[in-house]
Amino acid sequence: VKIVESGGGVVQPGRSLRLSCAASGFTFSNYGMHWVRQAPGKGLEWVAVISHDESETNYGDSVKGRFTISRDNAKKTLYLQMNSLKTDDTAVYYCAKQGALAGDLDYWGQGTLVTVSS
Amino acid sequence: HSALTQPASVSGSPGQSITISCTGITSDFGGYKYVSWYQQHPDKAPKLIIFDVNSRPLGVSSRFSASKSDNTASLTISGLQSEDEAHYYCSSYSSSLTLWVFGGGTKLTVL
Numbered sequence: 156v157k158i159v160e161s162g163g164g165v166v167q168p169g170r171s172l173r174l175s176c177a178a179s180g181f182t183f184s185n186y187g188m189h190w191v192r193q194a195p196g197k198g199l200e201w202v203a204v205i206s207h208d209e210s211e212t213n214y215g216d217s218v219k220g221r222f223t224i225s226r227d228n229a230k231k232t233l234y235l236q237m238n239s240l241k242t243d244d245t246a247v248y249y250c251a252k253q254g255a256l257a258g259d260l261d262y263w264g265q266g267t268l269v270t271v272s273s
Numbered sequence: 274h275s276a277l278t279q280p281a282s283v284s285g286s287p288g289q290s291i292t293i294s295c296t297g298i299t300s301d302f303g304g305y306k307y308v309s310w311y312q313q314h315p316d317k318a319p320k321l322i323i324f325d326v327n328s329r330p331l332g333v334s335s336r337f338s339a340s341k342s343d344n345t346a347s348l349t350i351s352g353l354q355s356e357d358e359a360h361y362y363c364s365s366y367s368s369s370l371t372l373w374v375f376g377g378g379t380k381l382t383v384l
Contacts, residue, residue, distance in 0.1 A: 258307025
């Protein structure tokens with residue numbers, strides 16, 4: 156299993172950014188996928204989930220209405236569209252594969268850093 | 274939905290056992306009952322070490338064990354080794370709400 160995030164960088168407050176996550180080594184279309192973030196020096200915060208067939212999505216309270224999770228099963232790629240970014244969104248964003256029993260995240264990428272600053 | 278509560282830090286000497294608690298796994302809001310634990314070394318991605326309350330993924334040492342009682346989950350690391358020094362996070366999942374939540378994390382120091 157290999158998971159590689161990309162798309163991070165420095166962005167001004169109020170602007171948008173799209174993260175990508177390329178997956179390989181497993182049948183991507185069979186598993187739910189998640190975004191989890193970690194602000195500098197802080198703990199893990201669950202951000203969003205999308206079901207294996209895109210039929211269901213859900214978000215953490217702090218990003219609901221601003222972030223959109225999506226996926227392209229043909230390209231084995233997960234996305235996170237982040238709009239109306241705030242300085243509090245500064246974090247390393249991890250992409251993670253959902254485990255077979257659904258409750259756990261069994262494989263993680265190395266993360267991509269998003270810095271929201273003027 | 275508030276995060277789960279963990280102690281900020283724990284410590285132990287090599288060879289000893291330590292336990293990290295995780296409270297707040299309640300049946301409110303549809304019922305958080307699936308518990309998993311993650312290990313994170315500095316500047317590394319989190320690694321799953323316990324799923325479904327007390328199961329270990331292949332390759333994870335049997336020195337890691339876990340349990341759950343009422344609203345509290347616990348991770349025990351026996352025979353502490355220097356490589357166990359890391360942050361540990363609990364997580365729970367509500368199938369009815371399709372929500373995941375993490376604990377605040379515990380820094381383990383091996384003295």
